């Protein structure tokens with residue numbers, strides 16, 4: 432006890448994950464369909480794994496470039512140029528140990544002790560947790576659920592800005608709600624950030640998981656090069672690489688040296704052989720990614736169809752990412768409901784309360800899965816809701 436008390440308050444009080452207790456409870460249960468975590472069921476494709484194995488075989492076991500190997504930074508520039516309608520150069524990219532590490536570095540650069548970081552809630556919980564561990568104050572601004580989906584209230588963001596606000600974290604398409612910011616939302620948020628001198632930490636990791644059009648609207652579409660926007664991203668979702676822990680930052684080239692140094696002061700770089708796999712993902716992975724998106728869309732449609740008939744279940748059809756965030760009439764304790772779904776329906780979901788206070792009363796299902804499994808899970812959830 433005494434030892435714990437002597438640790439930094441921010442470390443002691445870091446909120447534990449609200450999803451893991453449910454995963455730990457249901458892990459290994461026979462016949463359980465696990466839709467609780469933010470990942471699909473596929474192993475990383477072999478062309479990506481083989482490239483990493485080749486790097487290891489070639490003896491790529493030494494310290495390497497802090498900003499990422501030049502070949503990978505160039506592949507990142509090609510990928511962005513292909514998908515985001517302008518020309519990118521390799522010196523804008525810094526390779527990180529996953530999306531989470533990119534977020535930590537973006538926070539380290541923009542929000543220190545006592546600074547306030549705004550974010551839209553319900554939200555992926557690691558963001559406010561990481562801000563708080565860094566000593567900053569995460570300030571949730573609620574997304575509202577209207578009859579036509581989730582709505583971002585720009586006036587509410589404006590009202591939450593104080594003289595201590597230094598950064599605004601925006602995740603679109605959103606985990607867990609599936610909300611996708613429109614170009615108009617992004618323009619207004621950018622204008623607000625400019626007016627108040629805020630940094631935007633843009634988390635557009637699900638950008639290509641967009642169910643309308645080629646990709647979701649992006650800050651890239653509305654910003655000028657000199658705007659204070661730091662993009663955080665990851666290989667985890669697009670190419671089934673959650674366990675690799677490789678991600679990236681995209682920043683104005685004048686900031687690259689600073690972020691490179693933050694890598695030096697944290698992980699001291701990403702293993703070179705893993706970066707070989709990441710290059711293969713970017714250069715040869717468009718086909719795999721298109722299949723992932725198509726799997727997600729088919730599963731989303733099936734899940735929404737089944738649950739739209741279910742008693743007491745309500746949701747906004749997700750426009751992006753691969754999660755369904757649904758509420759159940761009269762549900763008070765979403766954590767209890769997630770445990771009950773393990774016991775009674777043999778389905779693993781994430782409790783909405785794990786995504787902030789605004790998420791209580793909701794449950795989250797990840798639908799980047801085999802269609803049959805998603806349909807079976809949806810039917811089990813619907814039966815459970817009927818029997819409640």
Ligand SMILES: Cc1ncc(COP(=O)(O)O)c(C=O)c1O
Pocket residue numbers: 469529530531532555602605606634636664665666667673676677678
């Ligand atoms: C919105 C969002 N941002 C960032 C991440 C982090 O990704 P990574 O697994 O690469 O750390 C996740 C992961 O679930 C996420 O949902």
